[in-house]
Amino acid sequence: METFIRKEMKYMITDQQKQQLLECLQSKIEPDIYFDCTIYSIYFDTRQLDLLRHCEGKPGLKQQVRLRSYQPAYDATTSVFLELKKKAAGTSFKTRHEFTLPDPKEFLLSGQAVDQATRELSSMLSRYELLAQNGNQIISEDEQKTAALLCGAAIEARVLGLPQPAMSVTGSGAHGIIATMPLFAAAKVSGYDDETLLRAPALSDLICMYIKEYSGKLSAFCGCTIAAGTDMACGLVLLHGGGLIQMKQTINNMASSITGMICDGGNQGCTMKGVMAVDAAWRAAKMALQGIYVFDVHGINGTTPEKTMYNMGKIASPGMIGTEKTIMDILNQKQKEKESRNA
Template identity: 40%
Template structure:
């Protein structure tokens, strides 16, 4: 089966309110609660290790600074709208937040870690005393694959109409994996006005987060701190720093629990920030038109999707560094007038540079990693355009950009399994010790 650039963008790029791991748990619980006749009285959740890891510490928007996957499930059940997909928690009210907090406080939510589960998986059971509803999410954060009431399967459009369109996930990713970098670049010729407006909406969405981060300095305040250093003339704003400031400021706001959506890429809001904002940040430094900027962003999303098709949605490797970072480096090289060889070189350069960055869960500190990824994406493209390219004899770098990105996938899916377990073990020990 063949897909189009429109199919890729619509499947891989979507607005998301809050970190997508707790949001996905909220979506599963909301989808189950939507078919439950009565008011939720008890919730049981089952999640894979990476969903668990990424939901431990990150703040949930609209809660006043609260976190936790158990709370996310309760919020989805009491105040979520599954028709909104990854913006499921947008309708939260103080009353629904209080109801969720009370249920968690009273022990009404159980969270189960499926230690041996591979791949993204969430199952939510919601009970009202007489009935039980269940929803299951697999492969993608908004891919609701089943909803049932008292063991009887129901049509997906009853509980998750927007999520139901994700049914071709496996076939789409198989198609992406068969493409070459040249194929991805050629797909840009198929962008139409609707696609360009969709891409521009991604800019507007993510810039709102960046502007909030620069104004108020939420989270760690990395973007605002970098901007302040420029104002104090302690560092100079160039293309690399501009990308770092804008991207980290947006992540500060998102990881700080600001109730503003991000335009996600490959299932992650932070991937979306990294894929979009470095490209937008450098446009003031060069001669370019909006059409070319949007084509560069489309390429960024396509390369991000290509890498994630090989690594899986969640892993021990920081996807903002090697997936969205690779996408951004490709987009920057394209925007700077680079040819296919320059784009390939940019991808190889950033993977050589950042392949060792681990994912230790979603939290405020992600802004540091996004600052690094954004700046390195621009630097990698600039290096490539200056003839600086990592050799295929070096480490995990392949003879082609495709092989290089596939090697990252192998490293992620085969080589980092024990690393992932160790990261989670350390995080759980911290949690249970009270730190």
């Protein structure tokens, strides 16, 4: 796997200028092994040409997926490169994985990742699955599917390290995304008034801070899903016209369903957890708005929403201190096994 980061400046020059430039550079650089080869490229897109249409809109982030070879690909011995190229703020990022034919086709069909390049490609392909579920529209008529798409895409950009800003809540960009992005998506779909749209994320952020006060900034439970997901669900109740009673019931539903989800570091799984947070929040809020909820007497639910959120935080700390050690043991063992294979 290879990764390239570069800032490109392109100029139109004459043949004479080209020759003079080459003469100046001969003592300073060496041509790479492909300098005199013909480049063969196949660019991939969805059936709806989503990548092309996205680039035509001159977005902040452009992406391309291509298969590249530096010689005619006649048989299974020919090396080809499956590449994901991204450009943001004038800087190009390219990751690529070397295959022999027909392996790239098998990867594209299976989506099984083997390194950073194929992980990023797999992640991008999964996003377009969310796009397909949303009717191949970024903003559809479905609040939940639009929220899952926008939330998943934003978290994916974070874990891939793309240079895009995100507002953090309790020190976490992913918390900020989950606490606010789904509410923005719902407003885009259903057209809630500006005041309600401002109040819902504010409420969401405050509840997230309350839960994190007890769970701690770092713990073995997934604060993105549990804390940010729960507060976002309460913001959703506000958007849908619910009040304090429905918010209390929503907190009960969330506490009884997702509490205990682990955090195993910032990685591709955060995108999946974000999508699950959206799904759980929509279901918990919808049921509460219909008067369906898990009663206070059950599980870790308290007699007040404050008590329930306190209990949720205690599950993380001190409750999951042992879990944190086990997670670290697993990650350390994986690293040792990787080093052993590469030795």
